[in-house]
Amino acid sequence: MFVTLADLAGSSNFALQRTIPLALPACTQSKPVSYQHYVTGAPMASLPSQLEGKTLVPLLAGAPATGSAAAFTIYPRWREYDDHTHCFKSYSQIEAIGLSVRTATFRLTDWTAWNASFNKPGTLRSSPIILCSNAA
Amino acid sequence: MQTVLATELYDHREDEGMGSQAFDSFELANLAEVAEFKVVVVELRGLLVGAFGSWPAREGSGPDRSAGGQVEQGG
Numbered sequence: 001m002f003v004t005l006a007d008l009a010g011s012s013n014f015a016l017q018r019t020i021p022l023a024l025p026a027c028t029q030s031k032p033v034s035y036q037h038y039v040t041g042a043p044m045a046s047l048p049s050q051l052e053g054k055t056l057v058p059l060l061a062g063a064p065a066t067g068s069a070a071a072f073t074i075y076p077r078w079r080e081y082d083d084h085t086h087c088f089k090s091y092s093q094i095e096a097i098g099l100s101v102r103t104a105t106f107r108l109t110d111w112t113a114w115n116a117s118f119n120k121p122g123t124l125r126s127s128p129i130i131l132c133s134n135a136a
Numbered sequence: 137m138q139t140v141l142a143t144e145l146y147d148h149r150e151d152e153g154m155g156s157q158a159f160d161s162f163e164l165a166n167l168a169e170v171a172e173f174k175v176v177v178v179e180l181r182g183l184l185v186g187a188f189g190s191w192p193a194r195e196g197s198g199p200d201r202s203a204g205g206q207v208e209q210g211g
Contacts, residue, residue, distance in 0.1 A: 072187045096141055101183045105149045107163070108180035113139040120191045121139070 073100045076114075092116040143168040145177055 059065060075098040078089050094116065100109040112121040145168040151158055167173045 070183050072184075074188075099184050099188050101180050101187065102148075103180065103183075105147070106176055106180060107144075107146045107148060108168075108177060108184070109144040110140045110181065110184055111142040111144075113141060121188065 069103060071102045073102070074098065075100065075109075077111075091119050097121055143177065145170075145173055145180070147173075 076094050077096050077098070078093050091114075094114040096111045097114050098109045098111050099121070100107060114121060144166050146163040146165070147167060148162045151162045168177055
């Protein structure tokens, strides 16, 4: 069974990314591609150039799992924008970028500063702070 | 590693990836500053360094609006 974008309405951005990690390329890259599109189209044609990663079709077909046990995602946050209009804003307006790793047991996200001069995360280190907690 | 502005850590050990609870029940409490999970933060941050530590500089100022269509869904 495939999960469609419509099924995920109301879910958080990271829930979306976790569920379709290879379907939504970095927001800065290009138009999102649905999970269903990816898994059905990938074996039949070369991947779109903006997509990175590996096809999961063999895994879905029952092949043994190999390679990394972690999935990595990137999520930029633009100043003043928190919807997908920000996908078309300049990189220089990026406020922070979330670097996330999901293993079988945990998800860690480091929100990092953005170096607009070089279009990459900053290189200095500082002590992380608590972002928020939604616990009751 | 990059300048870290904030950190989130969520426990998915009970997450079987099935049902609606897989989306809404495992990212309610940020454990990044909880003492017993410090080792997890260190371990996973090491994975981030390995994956993103050599991020290359890229040319350009943003997406080419003339090249792509519209996004499919808001977030």
